[in-house]
Amino acid sequence: GAVVSQHPSRVICKSGTSVKIECRSLDFQATTMFWYRQFPKQSLMLMATSNEGSKATYEQGVEKDKFLINHASLTLSTLTVTSAHPEDSSFYICSAWDRVNTQYFGPGTRLTVL
Amino acid sequence: AQTVTQSQPEMSVQEAETVTLSCTYDTSENNYYLFWYKQPPSRQMILVIRQEAYKQQNATENRFSVNFQKAAKSFSLKISDSQLGDTAMYFCAFILTTDSWGKLQFGAGTQVVVTP
Numbered sequence: 001g002a003v004v005s006q007h008p009s010r011v012i013c014k015s016g017t018s019v020k021i022e023c024r025s026l027d028f029q030a031t032t033m034f035w036y037r038q039f040p041k042q043s044l045m046l047m048a049t050s051n052e053g054s055k056a057t058y059e060q061g062v063e064k065d066k067f068l069i070n071h072a073s074l075t076l077s078t079l080t081v082t083s084a085h086p087e088d089s090s091f092y093i094c095s096a097w098d099r100v101n102t103q104y105f106g107p108g109t110r111l112t113v114l
Numbered sequence: 115a116q117t118v119t120q121s122q123p124e125m126s127v128q129e130a131e132t133v134t135l136s137c138t139y140d141t142s143e144n145n146y147y148l149f150w151y152k153q154p155p156s157r158q159m160i161l162v163i164r165q166e167a168y169k170q171q172n173a174t175e176n177r178f179s180v181n182f183q184k185a186a187k188s189f190s191l192k193i194s195d196s197q198l199g200d201t202a203m204y205f206c207a208f209i210l211t212t213d214s215w216g217k218l219q220f221g222a223g224t225q226v227v228v229t230p
Contacts, residue, residue, distance in 0.1 A: 032216065043205060043220045091157060103218065105159035
C-alpha cells in the first residue's frame with residue numbers, strides 16, 4: 001500500500017539552529033501534503049498545508065517565517081524549523097492523500113531543542 | 115466551523131472484551147467523511163475505519179465497527195474481542211468532501227488500555 005516516509009525520525013539540536021524535516025510519498029504523487037504538530041498526550045494540530053509548486057497555507061497562529069515549508073516535487077515536502085527554541089520541541093507528523101482518498105501519515109519526527 | 119468531541123480521555127478493557135468509544139461532531143454540512151485513527155506507542159497514525167456520511171450502513175473492519183447516527187451527529191467505535199495490540203490512542207476525525215481532501219479535524223483522543 002501507499003507509504004509516507006519522514007526523515008529524520010529523531011533530531012536533537014541546539015537553540016538558535018535550523019532543522020529540516022523531509023516528508024516523502026513513496027509510491028504515489030501528492031500535490032498536497034499536510035504538516036501536523038503533536039504535543040504529548042494531545043491530539044494532532046494542523047500547522048500548514050503544503051502545495052506543490054505554490055506557497056504553503058498556514059493555520060491561524062502558526063508563524064510562516066518560523067516554519068518554512070517547501071513542496072518542490074510531487075513526492076517531497078520539507079518543513080524547516082528556523083532558529084529553533086526549546087518551545088519548538090515537539091512531534092511533527094506529515095500526511096498526504098492518495099488518489100482513492102485515503103490519507104497516509106508519516107511515522108513522525110521527534111524534535112528536541114536544547 | 116466543524117468540531118469533533120471525544121468525551122472519554124481513557125478507557126480500560128480486558129482482553130477478549132468489548133469497548134465502545136464515543137465521538138460526536140458538529141457541522142451544518144451534509145457531505146462529509148468520518149474516520150477513526152489509531153496511534154499506538156510507536157506514534158504511527160493508522161487508519162482503523164472510515165464512514166461516508168451518505169451511506170446509511172455502518173462500516174465494519176474485522177473486529178472494529180462503527181455506530182453512525184447522522185441525525186444525532188454521533189460516530190462511536192466498537193472494538194470487539196479486544197487484543198493487547200489494540201492498546202493505543204484513538205482519534206475520531208472529520209472532513210468535508212468539499213475540502214478537496216484537505217484538512218482533517220481531529221478529536222482530542224481516547225486512550226484505550228487493554229489488560230490481560
